Amino acid sequence: MGVNLFLYTLQNNIILALFVGQSIVKLKEVDSTNTYLRNLLSNSKPLLEGTVIMAEHQFAGRGQSSNVWKSDKGLNLTFSILLKPTFLPVNKQFQLNKVISLGINDYLTSIIGEPCKIKWPNDIYYENKKLGGVLIENISKGYQLKESIIGIGLNINQKDFGDGLERATSISEILHQDYELEKILAHLCWSIERRYLQLKANKWEVLDKDYSARLFRINEAHFFNINNTLINGIIKGVTKDGRLSLEINNELIELDLKEVKFIFD
Ligand code: BTN
Numbered sequence: 243m244g245v246n247l248f249l250y251t252l253q254n255n256i257i258l259a260l261f262v263g264q265s266i267v268k269l270k271e272v273d274s275t276n277t278y279l280r281n282l283l284s285n286s287k288p289l290l291e292g293t294v295i296m297a298e299h300q301f302a303g304r305g306q307s308s309n310v311w312k313s314d315k316g317l318n319l320t321f322s323i324l325l326k327p328t329f330l331p332v333n334k335q336f337q338l339n340k341v342i343s344l345g346i347n348d349y350l351t352s353i354i355g356e357p358c359k360i361k362w363p364n365d366i367y368y369e370n371k372k373l374g375g376v377l378i379e380n381i382s383k384g385y386q387l388k389e390s391i392i393g394i395g396l397n398i399n400q401k402d403f404g405d406g407l408e409r410a411t412s413i414s415e416i417l418h419q420d421y422e423l424e425k426i427l428a429h430l431c432w433s434i435e436r437r438y439l440q441l442k443a444n445k446w447e448v449l450d451k452d453y454s455a456r457l458f459r460i461n462e463a464h465f466f467n468i469n470n471t472l473i474n475g476i477i478k479g480v481t482k483d484g485r486l487s488l489e490i491n492n493e494l495i496e497l498d499l500k501e502v503k504f505i506f507d
Contacts, residue, residue, distance in 0.1 A: 261292035262323055262438070263431030269295065273302040275322040276379055276393040283381075283389060289324055292435070296321035296427065303395060305375055306363075307499060312407070317400040319423055323392040323434065329442060330387045335380055336484030339364045340453040341441050342376050342392055345434030347456055350374075354416055359458035362477070362486050363499065366396070367458050370506060371411035373397055394430070398423060409506065454479050459504070467503040 258264070272278050275295045283289060300320040303311030313320050327338060343364040350358045350366065350373065359367040366374040374396035381389040397403075397412035399420045414420050440448055454460060460477045466488065468475075475488040485496040 258428060259292070259432040259435040261290070262435040263292060263294045263428060265290050265293045267293070267295045269297045271299045271301065272297045273300070274304050274393070275300060275320055276304060276377060276391050279322045279324060279391050280379065283324070283391075291324060291326040292431075293324045294321055294427070294431065300395075304377060304393070305395075306377055311375065311377075311395045313395055313397070314400050318398050318412070319394065319396040319427055319430075321394055321427065323394070323431070325390040325392060325438065327387045327390055327438075327441075331385050332380075332382045332387060333385075333483065335378075335387060335390075336363075336480070336482070337441055337446070337449065338378055338380075338387075338390055338392075339376070339484060340449050341437040342378065342394070342434060344449065344452055344456070345437040346374060346376070346394065346396070346430060348437070349429050349433040350413070353413070357456065360453065360456045361458040361504065362480060363484060365458075368411060368416055371409050373411055373413070373416075392434075396426075396430075398426060465505040467505055468497065469501055472505065 269275070269278065275297050279295045282295070297320050299315040300311070300313055303313060303320055305311040311320070325338070330337060343360045343366065346366050347358050347360055354368065358373065361367045361372070364376040365372055374394065377393040379391040379393070380387055397410060399414045400412045401415055403410040437449070457477060457479070460479070463474055463476050465472050466475050473490055475490045478487045478489050478494060481487055481496050485498050486502060488495050488497060488502070
């Protein structure tokens, strides 16, 4: 009714966010929802902030570092959200990675009942396995961000990942039941919006603290592949511009995505 304490409404038992996911385009098949959204942005009249493009089958999904993102038809969530973070300077864009990975992490942790982790910069992990990934593509104007295409791939009902994806997992593999994709999507939209509103309200300390606390392998000694050399180090956090801060032989070094790879035993 009138009172809406948690900034959401319930319709058909689906929690709806204020603007993320209010407008949803559902596609049977597309190469990549990120590419589709980018084309829509350049070819059509202005789109509402929070517009979501989701695909039942994404046949040429793109991942970080020019990787491909594979997802079996109809089993998982593959979607892109349009945000307009015009309040954010380009050099602070890593805050968006924090917002998105925290929003996803909050919700997954709530349904799994155990903490999920964020593998820097924004992979979603449960134990040593990858549940999902995020590909953020920003469009800027001068020093400010203009639009941001937030691509999210989350494994929900897939049980068999095939060769080369031994470290992938899904919600149904963890919880032994299948889920309705659109319900999960609605919850995720709400959860992401909640974190995005924290950013808009300048709650940077909360976001920084929560992001660090959920970082996969933070404060643990592990081997890393750094510029093709195996080195033992300890993750201490992430710099303001989004580089990984690693302690090696009592010294802090800062690395970007091209320079460091995690090692799994
Ligand atoms: C990664 O872990 O490398 C990021 C994967 C991001 C995949 C999603 S699926 C929806 C959106 N469309 C794409 O082409 N990629 C992202």
